[in-house]
Amino acid sequence: DTAVSQTPKYLVTQMGNDKSIKCEQNLGHDTMYWYKQDSKKFLKIMFSYNNKELIINETVPNRFSPKSPDKAHLNLHINSLELGDSAVYFCASSQDGTSGGAGDTQYFGPGTRLTVL
Amino acid sequence: QKEVEQDPGPLSVPEGAIVSLNCTYSNSAFQYFMWYRQYSRKGPELLMYTYSSGNKEDGRFTAQVDKSSKYISLFIRDSQPSDSATYLCAMSVVFGNEKLTFGTGTRLTIIP
Numbered sequence: 001d002t003a004v005s006q007t008p009k010y011l012v013t014q015m016g017n018d019k020s021i022k023c024e025q026n027l028g029h030d031t032m033y034w035y036k037q038d039s040k041k042f043l044k045i046m047f048s049y050n051n052k053e054l055i056i057n058e059t060v061p062n063r064f065s066p067k068s069p070d071k072a073h074l075n076l077h078i079n080s081l082e083l084g085d086s087a088v089y090f091c092a093s094s095q096d097g098t099s100g101g102a103g104d105t106q107y108f109g110p111g112t113r114l115t116v117l
Numbered sequence: 118q119k120e121v122e123q124d125p126g127p128l129s130v131p132e133g134a135i136v137s138l139n140c141t142y143s144n145s146a147f148q149y150f151m152w153y154r155q156y157s158r159k160g161p162e163l164l165m166y167t168y169s170s171g172n173k174e175d176g177r178f179t180a181q182v183d184k185s186s187k188y189i190s191l192f193i194r195d196s197q198p199s200d201s202a203t204y205l206c207a208m209s210v211v212f213g214n215e216k217l218t219f220g221t222g223t224r225l226t227i228i229p
Contacts, residue, residue: 004160040125041203043161043219056216090160106217108160 123220
């Protein structure tokens, strides 16, 4: 059983296009996250949602818009894609996410490798 | 300067060796310290975590935190080829902040 799943696994698209990445977790967790991992493996948080409410919104261009239709799903929509958006995007989830720290272990999905040409 | 610094490697050691991986950080508010392992083309998975200073052991893995030096370590004893992966340290502040701040990761290869 896949705990955190993402679709698609690979996404190749042209500059200027709009694309979405979907994430689903079947762990019953309340909090979900989006991270971006660049070519040097640096993993940086973008957003987190707790029970469909936006909790963390790091300094991310407003071309990126997360959407949480329910607490098991957190999708990421990207408008007007740029070359610098090429990266691996990871979705993660944790049980609560508000008590802080490692008590809320984050479980990561397999990642979506986005390539913008 | 990044909040969390980690030598990206790559690091290659022979099978059976003891591996030492390290991170330094600048934010004294960090209270929880984690090590994630990431295999190629996979998502990170939590290996170990510690709260505040001290040591924690789990099988062949030992995590150490020295908050006075803002320095954390992960030791792997009797390293195996299956330990070959990228190891990322991560840290967070205790309450009301679930944001993890990651190091850049160290790529480790265990040579059979």
